[in-house]
Amino acid sequence: MDDFEKNFQGKIDAEIKIEPKDWMPEKYRQTLIRQISQHAHSEIVGMLPEGNWITRAPSLKRKAILLAKVQDEAGHGLYLYAAAETLGTTREEMIDQLHSGQAKYSSIFNYPTLTWADIGAIGWLVDGAAIMNQVMLTRTSYGPYARAMVRICKEESFHQRQGFDILLTLSQGPDAQKNMCRDAINRWWWPSLMMFGPKDSDSTHSDQSMKWKIKRMGNDELRQKFVDMIAEQVKVLGMNLPDPDLKWNEEKNHYDFGEINWQEFWNVVKGNGPCNKQRLDARKKAWEQGAWVREAALAHANKVKLQTHKGTLEAA
Amino acid sequence: MLAVHQSRINYVLHLADNALIIGHRNSEWCGHGPVLEQDIAITNIALDLIGQARNFYQYAAELIGNNTTEDTLAYLRDEREFKNCLLAEQPNSDWAITILRQFFFSTYQYFFYQKLQYSNDVQLSAIAEKALKEVTYHLRWSSEWAIRLGDGTEDSHQRMIKAIDNLWMFTGELFLAVNYEKIGVNEGYGVDISLIKNDWMKKVTDAFEEATLALPPDDVWMQRGGKEGIHSEYLGHILAEMQYLQRAYPGAQW
Numbered sequence: 024m025d026d027f028e029k030n031f032q033g034k035i036d037a038e039i040k041i042e043p044k045d046w047m048p049e050k051y052r053q054t055l056i057r058q059i060s061q062h063a064h065s066e067i068v069g070m071l072p073e074g075n076w077i078t079r080a081p082s083l084k085r086k087a088i089l090l091a092k093v094q095d096e097a098g099h100g101l102y103l104y105a106a107a108e109t110l111g112t113t114r115e116e117m118i119d120q121l122h123s124g125q126a127k128y129s130s131i132f133n134y135p136t137l138t139w140a141d142i143g144a145i146g147w148l149v150d151g152a153a154i155m156n157q158v159m160l161t162r163t164s165y166g167p168y169a170r171a172m173v174r175i176c177k178e179e180s181f182h183q184r185q186g187f188d189i190l191l192t193l194s195q196g197p198d199a200q201k202n203m204c205r206d207a208i209n210r211w212w213w214p215s216l217m218m219f220g221p222k223d224s225d226s227t228h229s230d231q232s233m234k235w236k237i238k239r240m241g242n243d244e245l246r247q248k249f250v251d252m253i254a255e256q257v258k259v260l261g262m263n264l265p266d267p268d269l270k271w272n273e274e275k276n277h278y279d280f281g282e283i284n285w286q287e288f289w290n291v292v293k294g295n296g297p298c299n300k301q302r303l304d305a306r307k308k309a310w311e312q313g314a315w316v317r318e319a320a321l322a323h324a325n326k327v328k329l330q331t332h333k334g335t336l337e338a339a
Numbered sequence: 340m341l342a343v344h345q346s347r348i349n350y351v352l353h354l355a356d357n358a359l360i361i362g363h364r365n366s367e368w369c370g371h372g373p374v375l376e377q378d379i380a381i382t383n384i385a386l387d388l389i390g391q392a393r394n395f396y397q398y399a400a401e402l403i404g405n406n407t408t409e410d411t412l413a414y415l416r417d418e419r420e421f422k423n424c425l426l427a428e429q430p431n432s433d434w435a436i437t438i439l440r441q442f443f444f445s446t447y448q449y450f451f452y453q454k455l456q457y458s459n460d461v462q463l464s465a466i467a468e469k470a471l472k473e474v475t476y477h478l479r480w481s482s483e484w485a486i487r488l489g490d491g492t493e494d495s496h497q498r499m500i501k502a503i504d505n506l507w508m509f510t511g512e513l514f515l516a517v518n519y520e521k522i523g524v525n526e527g528y529g530v531d532i533s534l535i536k537n538d539w540m541k542k543v544t545d546a547f548e549e550a551t552l553a554l555p556p557d558d559v560w561m562q563r564g565g566k567e568g569i570h571s572e573y574l575g576h577i578l579a580e581m582q583y584l585q586r587a588y589p590g591a592q593w
Contacts (some may be wrong), residue, residue, distance in 0.1 A: 070370035077366050081584035081593035082410045083359075083393050085451055086366075093369050094382040110512060139593070188593075196591055298586060305371065313373025315498070316434045319491025326490065 040166035043109040056110050060117040066096045069250035072136040095178045102171040109167045122307050135297030140207035146186015148215040154179045157243045164236040194260040209265045210289035217288045219246040254278045340383025348402050349519040355395030356423035362388030387473040394466045414585035418575050425565040426509040428574045435498035442481035446542045447513045448474045450535035460528035482546045511561025
């Protein structure tokens with residue numbers, strides 16, 4: 024370890040945030056770019072499954088809330104792209120990597136939203152799982168990332184509540200709505216658990232990330248916290264989670280839960296989820312069809328600049 | 340008396356439907372915009388418009404009574420009962436058409452709400468005052484984009500010409516009063532829309548000039564009918580999608 028690196032690790036150990044102009048190991052920089060851009064892409068791709076229900080939301084109030092929520096996610100994407108840019112990449116580069124398949128996004132968004140209850144389940148379970156991770160990241164060692172997370176967490180807790188509220192309403196409705204609610208919980212539960220990633224024993228990035236305090240908790244610990252929270256909240260809905268092994272363990276003071284289908288997990292990561300192709304195609308289409316708009320905006324801005332310049336010269 | 344009351348209801352529903360339908364169209368962009376910042380902007384405008392629609396529907400529901408709510412009005416009326424202008428329901432197609440549709444509509448709303456603020460109906464006046472702040476931003480945003488696209492590249496310029504060709508025929512209806520609007524003017528709660536036509540035209544002419552776009556000739560045929568429930572074929576599809584859950588599960592709470 025050279026002096027630069029010692030100094031760097033010293034700051035991390037002393038809980039001093041690393042800022043964009045500070046020296047940092049190249050691998051720290053690359054890990055953060057990978058992680059923050061993946062996080063940003065998840066926000067943007069995550070707009071699609073929920074966007075699928077904006078035009079079909081069942082009341083004006085729900086429509087307005089859903090629109091605001093999906094718009095928040097676009098905003099989160101913006102903060103995160105901006106945070107990643109402080110590390111020396113550009114939004115265009117990151118978007119290219121998403122489109123080429125080189126960069127990943129959260130696999131959860133490769134599942135379809137089939138009924139209105141799925142919008143509730145996404146808010147409650149998917150945003151709920153995301154918050155676990157994001158609250159931890161408000162204390163991450165890289166300053167711009169930590170600060171982006173503080174803003175994001177404030178909005179996410181509202182998202183989770185609105186999701187739960189959708190399901191609560193359905194759970195108190197007639198059988199058709201109760202079934203819709205149950206079906207959504209059944210379909211989203213296991214994929215939500217998968218959001219925490221592989222077990223720590225199988226995770227390739229975990230050790231170094233913990234040492235650099237990019238991550239501050241392991242995947243297993245976060246997943247357990249989530250299970251403990253949801254296992255209680257589901258009682259309020261009068262519903263069950265689709266796991267016969269789920270039960271309270273007095274000794275451990277935690278819930279035990281069943282084994283995740285890791286074959287499905289890796290399969291979706293590899294691109295074989297029900298909507299991987301659809302989601303990526305939608306993003307590419309939006310980007311390609313928007314190319315002329317971005318070009319026109321640039322051309323106009325250049326013309327204005329030229330005129331202003333000319334005007335300044337003439338005035339002089 | 341009854342007919343007068345019904346006119347007021349129709350008038351309010353017309354304003355609500357206008358805002359809801361164009362807001363719904365804009366919301367179709369969410370997640371698919373040409374660049375992230377503009378995805379956020381168009382969604383924001385959609386949100387404002389749906390918010391305006393809700394204010395008008397809630398007021399209409401109050402006037403109608405009988406357990407009517409904003410949602411029964413938005414979700415349980417059929418095509419022929421909707422009173423929005425044809426312009427509002429035209430499809431998004433590309434960004435040029437969406438922008439021009441919004442620019443035409445925001446310009447109209449901008450001058451319309453300025454006058455509606457002085458309505459003798461305190462509810463309408465209050466809604467107009469609040470909405471005007473939002474619409475001022477919509478107008479700035481959409482006019483800047485119209486100029487940017489008109490003046491930008493050869494491709495964007497051609498797309499704007501096509502957008503004008505698609506949408507101009509729906510602008511005449513904005514300023515032609517139907518019966519319930521005429522009654523509204525007589526009763527002092529409605530806006531005389533013939534009086535805002537010149538303001539609208541001036542704003543559009545100025546923006547087109549900056550955008551290097553030509554105004555269509557005076558003799559373009561203007562379509563009409565939306566305000567009286569005679570719509571284009573597009574509206575039925577919007578409603579089929581929008582109303583599906585309320586129709587499929589009658590009486591359910593969401």
